[in-house]
Amino acid sequence: MAAGPMKMRATLGQGFTDVRVLMNHPMETGQRKDSDGKLVPTHFIQNLTVKVNGKLVVDAQISQAVSRNPVFSFRLKGGAKGDKIEVAWADNKGESNSTEIAVA
Amino acid sequence: MNRIRRALVAAIAVGLVKPLAALAAWNKEAFGAKTPAEALKNIGVPNAAASTDVHIEAPQIAENGAVVPIEISSNIPGTTALVVLIEKNPFPLTARFDFKEGALPFVKVNVKMGETSDVRVIAEAGGKHYSASREIKVTIGGCGG
Numbered sequence: 001m002a003a004g005p006m007k008m009r010a011t012l013g014q015g016f017t018d019v020r021v022l023m024n025h026p027m028e029t030g031q032r033k034d035s036d037g038k039l040v041p042t043h044f045i046q047n048l049t050v051k052v053n054g055k056l057v058v059d060a061q062i063s064q065a066v067s068r069n070p071v072f073s074f075r076l077k078g079g080a081k082g083d084k085i086e087v088a089w090a091d092n093k094g095e096s097n098s099t100e101i102a103v104a
Numbered sequence: 105m106n107r108i109r110r111a112l113v114a115a116i117a118v119g120l121v122k123p124l125a126a127l128a129a130w131n132k133e134a135f136g137a138k139t140p141a142e143a144l145k146n147i148g149v150p151n152a153a154a155s156t157d158v159h160i161e162a163p164q165i166a167e168n169g170a171v172v173p174i175e176i177s178s179n180i181p182g183t184t185a186l187v188v189l190i191e192k193n194p195f196p197l198t199a200r201f202d203f204k205e206g207a208l209p210f211v212k213v214n215v216k217m218g219e220t221s222d223v224r225v226i227a228e229a230g231g232k233h234y235s236a237s238r239e240i241k242v243t244i245g246g247c248g249g
Contacts, residue, residue: 016208027216029194029216031194046130046135047129047130050207052206055204055206056204057203057204057205057206057207058201058202058203058204058207059129059201059202059204060199060200060201060202060211061129061130061131061135061199061200062198062199062200063135063195063197063198063199064195064216065190065193065195065198065199065215065216065217066198066199066213066214066215066216067170067171067172067213067214067215067216068170070213070214071212071213071214072211072212072213073175073210073211073212073213074207074208074210074211075207075208075210076206076207076208077206077207077208092130
């Protein structure tokens with residue numbers, strides 16, 4: 001399944017910026033069987049990065065144990081309206097996607 | 105024009121650079137480990153001291169193991185990474201988050217749990233490791249379904 005769109009929201013909190021991001025991804029564990037009883041091969045996001053105004057702030061490695069269509073929340077120190085937040089991922093099949101928004 | 109160029113550059117970057125970088129950055133040994141001890145050894149956390157400053161917010165009972173919301177954070181000054189292990193999952197290591205200057209050591213994420221298990225979170229600060237763990241009961245597993 002091809003990578004679907006991502007959704008992201010970044011809002012200013014009390015002294016921090018709250019970033020919530022949703023990715024469309026099957027996150028197959030390799031343990032699930034299809035209707036023919038065959039194992040579905042693993043297909044999951046492995047790397048995830050968060051950048052603020054081009055600067056890397058969160059660098060994550062994740063496993064197949066993250067739920068399907070993952071939703072992550074991160075908190076960034078301070079922040080200001082208009083800061084550009086970019087989130088990118090790459091999976092074990094070499095697919096990747098990214099999205100960018102400005103802090104509201 | 106600029107837009108098109110940016111899109112092109114982004115497409116090239118995404119298509120070529122990212123997968124290579126990703127392959128290098130994903131710790132295959134640690135994520136492929138079948139026991140928590142082996143996973144921790146491979147991710148560079150040999151031993152961690154129990155700490156009350158590492159927080160795990162999660163339901164006591166998760167009705168659906170396929171989507172278990174957890175919220176992890178650390179109050180230890182200078183926390184640079186959070187590692188999550190679900191001890192009884194087939195591959196216990198679930199995630200490692202590295203925080204650079206500008207990010208707070210806080211993550212909220214949904215995870216899958218095969219069965220009732222301890223969830224362990226380890227914070228790295230100043231080269232030392234601090235851990236907290238919490239049991240989450242699962243009524244329906246989330247790995248096979």
